[in-house]
Amino acid sequence: MSWPSHGSRGGQHDWGTYLDRRYIGPFRQVFREMPDVVDGDDKVFMLREALSEGWLDLVNLLISAGADVNHHNPGGSPVWDSAITSGPDCVEIWRVLINAGLYVNSRSTKNETPLIRLCGVYLGPATDTPWALFHRSLVQLLLDAGAEVNVVDKYNDSPLSAAASWP
DSSP: OOOEEEOOOOOOOOHHHHHHTTHHHHHHHHHHHHHSSSOOOHHHHHHHHHHHHTTHHHHHHHTTTTTTOOOOOOOBBBGGGGSSSTTTTHHHHHHHHHHHOOOOOOOTTTTHHHHHHHTTTTOOOOOOOHHHHHHHHHHHHHOOOOOSSSSTTTTOHHHHHHHHHHO
16 A cells, blocks of 8 residues: 655655654545545554544544444454543543444453443542543543443453442
């Protein structure tokens, strides 16, 4: 696959280079001019990377280009497993996933739902208040989107028991 060059010196790079540099221009150009060059698997892989980096603009672009938000990789890991769960963009990223049709009760390889996973994230006493508020807002977003609270993962943890497991 040929990706556009950037800068005055030209040169070709793969999409990973643009992702690492958080340079969205080539992604926009490829999806605008050559949308069929990027197959579904590449879009999902790019989406996972963008979610793990919290790159909201690229998440939006990939979803609008057809990346499947309910995809599970061959090992069974869902796309949401890569999404950030803290920081200023976490709630908006999850909102974009939900608005794009994310099934909020889908299961991971450990049979976790997004809510179980999120409730199991440790927020210690040193956690800054804004980060804790992002976390709480994300839990509320999942609940508002229909996340089930009476479910358990393969370890028999529910969202409540996962949250209660931390001091």
